[in-house]
Amino acid sequence: MDLMISLGQKNTLAEYMILSEHGRMILESVEHGPLIWPTVEENGVIRTKEYAELSVAEKIQADCDMKAINIILQGLSADIYSLVNHHRVAKDLWERVQLLMQ
Secondary structure (H helix, E strand, C coil): CCCCCCCCCCCCHHHHHHHCCCHHHHHHHHHHCCCCCCEEEECCEEEECCHHHCCHHHHHHHHHHHHHHHHHHHCCCHHHHHHHCCCCCHHHHHHHHHHHHC
């Protein structure tokens, strides 16, 4: 993946993500999409788990999904930011940014 939007540094977004805590997981959020939140059944009703109910690994991945979005948004110019800041999934956000930058 070619993540090449300037952060005002010589690092690419991908390098920046990898250097962050849990960097590989952050980059995977961009490349493959976010954590699919698990479900539980209560009284015959299936619902999505709340954040507090996630395992430690799932919480880390959920946090990395959010960090991926924030990292991408921080590297954008104001005009591009205003066009894409409504995306809540890093993979979707990055695909839209790539389209706009072409």
